[in-house]
Amino acid sequence: VHMVDEKGVFFLKGRQSALDNFHIEDTEEDSSGKAKKPQKKVYLLLQHGQSAEFDVLFKPTLAERLEGKICVTVAGNYEDTYVELVGEGYDDEFTLDNLPGQDSEESNAKDHLDKDIIEAVRVNHIQFGECAVRRRYHQTFTITNRSKGEVMRFEWLADAPFQFSPKVGHLQPGCAKDIRVTLKSNVPVTLQRHPVTCKVAKIKYELPPEEVYDWDDTVCTDEWVDITEKGPGARWPAKEKVTKTLVEPPHTLLEESSQEVELFLSAVIDYSKFRLNTIVVQFEETKLF
Structure with a gap:
């Protein structure tokens, strides 16, 4: 081999x-006896x-x-x-990595085989497999910014029954971020290579570098705020912890830097079905009682 x-x-x-x-x-040895x-x-x-x-x-x-x-x-x-x-x-400067099931793309590869033409298969497909109705299923993969100096903004344009988290965010140069895909459907449905588009663009911050922070729509901060009503005998207003989503840092999109990246999702969502291979059940002879 x-x-x-x-x-x-x-x-x-x-x-x-x-x-x-x-x-x-x-x-082997030659005629002189030497190897x-x-x-x-x-x-x-x-x-x-x-x-x-x-x-x-x-x-x-x-x-x-x-x-x-x-x-x-x-x-x-x-x-x-x-x-x-x-x-x-x-x-590519923006890549999808660590997709689940990358070792089981044989069926996808077979679809690209022809007698005279063999195409390379790019892995951008997640298969959820068989799923039950009204149950949540999760898959995780990674997006990577492979550019040397540009910050990228991404946004997943997903619809039901899929949800992406984070759905929108910023990706710093040379950094990666995990994306979680959640699937839940209240009705039976078969999805075969359902396309989901991710809009990607390079951005430039409008803030000084020391004020810039990594951001996506899942990043939150905790704040303590005063409660309007004082407790009986209290000298100071009581405080309550409030969780707020961070505001997206102000930025501008760089011209001619936008692109769309496609991800395909497949799933078979249905109710459970019971199957019995035995048609006839034969009991042994039983005494009357």
């Missing part, structure tokens, strides 16, 4: 099941019923579409087997 990759961006990493079955060819020193070949020896697992890594260095192959040579076979690899490097 070896990698065919001209650009050196694909990597094959064997898991323990593969490492346990790797072997190195014995060194030859060619590069030793590593091969995989699998017995009947055994399997070996590998991880394929993709580390692009440029924003471009790249291809590679995994060549599997089996002793005694007439032809080698090839596994096609396709990846696309991108250099």
